[in-house]
Amino acid sequence: MPEVLEYRDTVRPEWIDYNGHLSEPFYVMVFGFATDHLMAATGMGETYRAETGCSLYTVEAHVRYLKEVGPDADLLVTTTVLSVGAKKVRLCHELVVGGEVVATEELLAVHVAEARAAPFPDAVADRLRDHLAPAPGYAGRAIS
Template sequence: MTAAAPTAPDGGGYAAVLRQRVAPEWIDYNGHLSEAYYVLIFGFATDGLMERVGLGPDYRRETGRSLYTVEAHVRYLREVGEGSEVEVRTRVVAVGAKKVRLCHEMWLDGGLRATEELMALHVDQQTQSTVPFPEAVAERLAAAVGEAPDYAGRAIG
């Protein structure tokens, strides 16, 4: 199953919004979305943002460079059922020369269901080393930076 295309920012401080229907095979023995599939959907949202800023599949093929997630913190707040169409809102909260910090929020029926905060590095896949973003990509990411949500930067406690 593929992810829905990301939509334009909604003016609420989000860099991208993705809508995704929950597939039956993503449901666990408790009758709701299995934890791995929350992360899958958040991954689709990361892919959508990458596409929006110029780091999509064509960029990867042409340059051999991509974003690698090196750290993530997921919060599972409320259950999501089979067939639900969730909305993932993505915020860029910090950008460096070679890294970006994102926060994804999964919404359903007006309620926040899960969040993911992640750090990703821009990596040359051949050398496996970090490299600076191209100028145009860095500018798009910098323009997308918004306020970090209150849960960002928290440790597991």
């Protein structure tokens, strides 16, 4: 059974737009925090970057906004890894509020060293694989 990562946050007043809902860029920011959480959990956190100069760069993202999110909402982002290659990882985040998925983000990220694609260390790749799960039905879709 894959280990699903969880990142939690709360909507802050400055994230609310003039319609009274979570503004579009803040969904992506919260998903970014969840990616940071994945990186830390798999050995690619701040210390890793400081010691190796390596990190993950997002090269493609697909966000689906499914429901509006109001002020002060408690946010839960679950993260699963869909695939791990020599230099890249594909993952999905699901943003949940009150038990309901309100947004999703599918990412393709590349492991980089000195701004060039570089292989994952074996230990990092193994930890990423601990989070492997089947792709949800929406993953891999193009915008139509």
